[in-house]
Amino acid sequence: xxAVRPAVPGDWPELWAIMxxxxxxxxxxxxxxxxxxxxxxxxxxPGPAGPDPTLRVLVAVDDGGAGVGPAPLPANRGxxxxxxANASFLVSADAGGGxxxxxxxxxxxxEARRAGYEAMQFNAVVETNVRAVGLWRSLGFDVVGTVPGAxxxxxxxxxxxxxxxxxx
Amino acid sequence: xxAVRPAVPGDWPELWAIMxxxxxxxxxxxxxxxxxxxxxxxxxxPGPAGPDPTLRVLVAVDDGGAGVGPAPLPANRGxxxxxxANASFLVSADAGGGxxxxxxxxxxxxEARRAGYEAMQFNAVVETNVRAVGLWRSLGFDVVGTVPGAxxxxxxxxxxxxxxxxxx
Numbered sequence: 001x002x003a004v005r006p007a008v009p010g011d012w013p014e015l016w017a018i019m020x021x022x023x024x025x026x027x028x029x030x031x032x033x034x035x036x037x038x039x040x041x042x043x044x045x046p047g048p049a050g051p052d053p054t055l056r057v058l059v060a061v062d063d064g065g066a067g068v069g070p071a072p073l074p075a076n077r078g079x080x081x082x083x084x085a086n087a088s089f090l091v092s093a094d095a096g097g098g099x100x101x102x103x104x105x106x107x108x109x110x111e112a113r114r115a116g117y118e119a120m121q122f123n124a125v126v127e128t129n130v131r132a133v134g135l136w137r138s139l140g141f142d143v144v145g146t147v148p149g150a151x152x153x154x155x156x157x158x159x160x161x162x163x164x165x166x167x168x
Numbered sequence: 169x170x171a172v173r174p175a176v177p178g179d180w181p182e183l184w185a186i187m188x189x190x191x192x193x194x195x196x197x198x199x200x201x202x203x204x205x206x207x208x209x210x211x212x213x214p215g216p217a218g219p220d221p222t223l224r225v226l227v228a229v230d231d232g233g234a235g236v237g238p239a240p241l242p243a244n245r246g247x248x249x250x251x252x253a254n255a256s257f258l259v260s261a262d263a264g265g266g267x268x269x270x271x272x273x274x275x276x277x278x279e280a281r282r283a284g285y286e287a288m289q290f291n292a293v294v295e296t297n298v299r300a301v302g303l304w305r306s307l308g309f310d311v312v313g314t315v316p317g318a319x320x321x322x323x324x325x326x327x328x329x330x331x332x333x334x335x336x
Contacts, residue, residue: 079199
């Protein structure tokens with residue numbers, strides 16, 4: 001069984017343990033593959049380390065209480081674009097097949113609705129990450145456009161980045 | 169005649185004088201309309217105030233040496249997405265008809281090429297800002313997708329945000 005709750009700073013070591021292999025692999029995430037823990041933290045935890053003090057970060061935890069997926073929930077743009085939430089998830093590779101992504105996404109959609117957001121947007125879903133694309137489609141997201149060649153996959157070479165969107 | 173050169177911190181008062189009415193109008197730019205000068209500065213000038221110390225910011229200056237348009241030039245994404253430059257321009261309303269946007273964009277495209285970027289991307293061009301959309305199209309950018317209703321225009325209501333892209 002999974003539960004989803006707001007992240008707290010004490011979650012960071014577990015979250016980084018999930019994020020680090022994803023970042024190092026460079027297959028699904030637009031981050032510097034060599035980034036260290038300090039550079040990885042802003043944006044993935046609330047509080048002074050984050051760029052936005054109002055940022056809410058949710059975390060899925062398994063039976064043992066271990067964090068298996070962080071999900072920040074900021075507005076995707078400022079001002080006249082602030083009614084659209086940004087979608088961003090990182091799920092433990094071990095937990096990938098266990099519905100963690102879906103559980104976390106469903107909770108995040110519900111929280112975003114409750115916070116008054118009118119839509120949600122992914123800015124960069126790697127086209128070759130078919131499991132993720134399929135999951136977001138099954139949750140009501142459409143691909144509104146694909147930036148050609150915008151992601152350099154270590155094995156597959158240049159591939160596209162989907163912008164995915166759904167109304168709430 | 170216009171010249172384009174790297175921005176320096178001393179340019180800030182003039183740049184803010186250009187940016188402030190654009191931000192307050194809320195018609196073309198995704199920023200908090202009430203933001204103060206301090207919140208407006210990060211990202212638009214190099215140095216310790218910016219989120220990325222490697223950020224280069226270019227500025228177009230007119231005959232009198234006055235800044236009429238800042239243009240930061242960071243990567244649009246990290247790691248496997250870092251070969252695509254972000255495009256972002258703010259042009260003085262007074263200078264809007266004088267080719268400032270075009271001159272600045274042409275220089276930025278050339279600098280981006282020189283820096284080794286392979287493509288350039290706008291993340292959020294307001295669909296109703298037809299002059300900007302037309303200018304970027306004339307410079308070789310295509311609309312790769314439009315996020316429906318992602319921008320709330322003060323007079324026109326909900327409108328789309330284009331993602332625009334060109335290879336370099």
